[in-house]
Amino acid sequence: MITLVDYHAGNLASVRKAFEYLGCEVEVTEDPEIVRGSRHIVVPGVGHFGATLQLEKSGLREAICESLDHEALFLGICVGMQWMFQGSTEATGIPGLSLFPAMIERFPNTVKSPHVGWNNIEITLGSRLLKGVPDQSFVYYTHSYRAPIVPGTVAKTNYGADFSGIVERDNLFGAQFHPEKSGPAGLAILKNFAELAC
Amino acid sequence: MLTKRIIACLDCDAGRVVKGVKFVNIRDAGDPAELAALHASNGADEIVLLDITATHEKRKTLVETVRRTARQLFVPFTVGGGIRSLDDASAIFDAGADKITINSAAVADPSLITCIAERFGSQAVIIAIDARRTAVVPSENSSSVIPSEDRANRPRSELRPAVSEVEGDLPFPAEVYVSGGRKPTGHNALDWAREAESRGAGEVMLTSMDRDGTRAGFDCELTAAVVNAVSIPVIASGGAGSPDHFVDVFREGRADAALAASIFHFGLESIGELKQHLQRAGVPMRWPV
Numbered sequence: 001m002i003t004l005v006d007y008h009a010g011n012l013a014s015v016r017k018a019f020e021y022l023g024c025e026v027e028v029t030e031d032p033e034i035v036r037g038s039r040h041i042v043v044p045g046v047g048h049f050g051a052t053l054q055l056e057k058s059g060l061r062e063a064i065c066e067s068l069d070h071e072a073l074f075l076g077i078c079v080g081m082q083w084m085f086q087g088s089t090e091a092t093g094i095p096g097l098s099l100f101p102a103m104i105e106r107f108p109n110t111v112k113s114p115h116v117g118w119n120n121i122e123i124t125l126g127s128r129l130l131k132g133v134p135d136q137s138f139v140y141y142t143h144s145y146r147a148p149i150v151p152g153t154v155a156k157t158n159y160g161a162d163f164s165g166i167v168e169r170d171n172l173f174g175a176q177f178h179p180e181k182s183g184p185a186g187l188a189i190l191k192n193f194a195e196l197a198c
Numbered sequence: 199m200l201t202k203r204i205i206a207c208l209d210c211d212a213g214r215v216v217k218g219v220k221f222v223n224i225r226d227a228g229d230p231a232e233l234a235a236l237h238a239s240n241g242a243d244e245i246v247l248l249d250i251t252a253t254h255e256k257r258k259t260l261v262e263t264v265r266r267t268a269r270q271l272f273v274p275f276t277v278g279g280g281i282r283s284l285d286d287a288s289a290i291f292d293a294g295a296d297k298i299t300i301n302s303a304a305v306a307d308p309s310l311i312t313c314i315a316e317r318f319g320s321q322a323v324i325i326a327i328d329a330r331r332t333a334v335v336p337s338e339n340s341s342s343v344i345p346s347e348d349r350a351n352r353p354r355s356e357l358r359p360a361v362s363e364v365e366g367d368l369p370f371p372a373e374v375y376v377s378g379g380r381k382p383t384g385h386n387a388l389d390w391a392r393e394a395e396s397r398g399a400g401e402v403m404l405t406s407m408d409r410d411g412t413r414a415g416f417d418c419e420l421t422a423a424v425v426n427a428v429s430i431p432v433i434a435s436g437g438a439g440s441p442d443h444f445v446d447v448f449r450e451g452r453a454d455a456a457l458a459a460s461i462f463h464f465g466l467e468s469i470g471e472l473k474q475h476l477q478r479a480g481v482p483m484r485w486p487v
Contacts (some may be wrong), residue, residue: 047319142321
């Protein structure tokens with residue numbers, strides 16, 4: 001069972017249907033109690049980092065942190081991945097989970113922002129999430145803010161400079177791109193996540 | 199490297215793809231779900247489904263068509279045509295679309311852009327602009343702008359000053375048309391693109407009405423002017439007739455993506471051939487997929 005956390009930031013239909021296509025049961029919820037009992041938690045997200053304030057207010061943040069302490073598997077997508085960092089210059093004052101030690105920042109002025117479209121990932125470290133995914137696979141991005149390279153970066157993408165495409169550590173996984181929109185490579189990533197034993 | 203996108207467009211009427219031709223190895227060439235999946239597996243970077251259904255009654259099929267098409271589609275999926283409100287957009291997103299395009303409704307009420315962007319994110323809102331460039335022709339007394347038959351009868355207050363003599367970026371100003379290209383609005387395309395961006399649109403889908411259907415090539419000059427005017431991605435549409443036209447619109451037009459509306463004329467396998475042609479010409483492509 002995949003628990004898809006609904007915090008009213010954008011559209012969950014695409015992530016849901018991708019997991020369902022892979023044969024997973026998906027529960028969409030905004031109920032912290034359901035999140036507390038979950039073993040596979042997915043936090044998607046599009047748009048503004050400020051939307052994560054809703055996770056704080058609703059008690060979902062606390063529930064997610066408790067589940068992570070009990071080693072639930074966690075996948076953050078796009079803003080959901082950014083939320084795993086300390087915070088973002090897009091909405092200063094709203095803390096992230098600080099699972100990875102860096103701030104999310106806007107792309108430099110030297111490149112057009114937002115970064116929209118298919119770009120390739122360079123796999124830099126062995127990764128459970130990327131099992132069977134070829135190096136240099138193309139994935140679909142749409143974002144204006146990005147995470148720098150950190151010790152947990154397992155795949156990077158270059159746009160203006162290198163940034164984190166995927167971060168991974170123990171039970172924690174984050175993808176800046178949209179695996180649910182990234183063709184076969186993206187589906188393979190979601191399948192890897194769904195199949196990881198807790 | 200960020201690649202340029204080739205977007206396959208399906209025009210649908212009452213849930214059926216129109217303008218298609220007969221292909222071998224396809225069970226049902228009119229089924230949008232089947233065609234979308236085929237285009238995606240052949241290399242399309244994105245799929246656009248444009249609802250051209252004329253009657254309100256038949257429109258009801260759209261949500262179901264989107265749901266069926268989205269079910270097995272794992273590349274970005276955009277739906278446009280007849281979206282007039284946040285509720286219309288919500289129903290399309292719930293059915294599995296990733297982005298919507300709005301055109302006439304946004305011109306009538308620009309706050310609709312912000313309204314949808316605040317709920318679903320800017321990346322989900324594409325402003326579709328149908329633009330026609332008006333040629334300045336000499337007359338006895340002064341220059342006049344054509345076509346102008348509609349504009350002449352409208353109160354001056356309705357005409358925004360920007361579609362005018364003072365258009366710095368283009369030799370001929372481009373005017374926004376709505377209602378499927380039937381109604382001139384008096385809005386200048388570059389100004390409208392800028393305004394749509396400031397109101398929260400995430401991409402521009404620019405159709406050159408002068409080139410649409412001509413197969414004479416994209417309007418690269420117009421495309422480049424819009425690319426200059428905004429910082430969001432611009433999807434060029436209208437006029438594609440050969441693979442070299444795509445090379446031109448990416449190089450000279452500096453488009454971020456190009457809509458292959460007439461890809462049907464090239465045959466289904468040709469998205470791959472088109473992408474290989476572009477790759478050989480030095481345009482970064484997602485290929486092989």
